[in-house]
Amino acid sequence: MIKSIISLLLLLVSAGLSFKHGWDTLNYKKHPESLKMMNELGISEGMIPIFGVLTILIGILLLIPKTFFLGNLLNAISIVIIMALAVKAGNFKMVLMEIPFLILPLIMIWLKYPFLKNSI
Template identity: 55%
Template sequence: MKIVSIVLLLVSAFLSLKHGWDAFQPPTPQQAKMMADLGITKSFVPVVGALSIAVGLLLLFPQTFFVANVLNAVIILLIMAFSLRAGNVKTALIEIPFLCLPLLLIWLKYPFKF
């Protein structure tokens, strides 16, 4: 069980850091269209990117593990809410497994705590 928890923690931290880093890169035309469809402005993207990077780093420390997972779940819920508001049910459904990841990590607890 501990190995599963470690793997999920590393995957979650990697995804958060990657998505945060990608937010500071020039968007592809597809990404720009998706953000426009969801109603996400260009000025909001770096905020979400910085928050995602912070979450990825905070996941690695036992003192901030719970808060980082809650923030991660909130970010995913926001993406789902923006998708549903825009009428894009497919994107909202795709985010469900990603919403389960921080909740599962909270349930499994921090794996490196001695």
């Protein structure tokens, strides 16, 4: 039961972060610091909406039991891509800041979807 509660809390945090980051990414013109960071990572302005939609899609996938694993896998892959771009740009502080966010989907995969006996 405790494992399911922890899994549920992590699911809500992860999905919430996905929706928030996706929405903020889609509204990058209102956040010049986000645009600057994306440009430093080498992400062109045309690719930014794609990342926003992908991030929101990941949040949706996390909430559906049958796509929970896929959502976490895509979340981990997107974080590794951000980390790789940060290394390429020489921004090692960003790489270190992303480590907890990389661990989150891996822990969630291990805990499985909350309150299901036969999770994927």
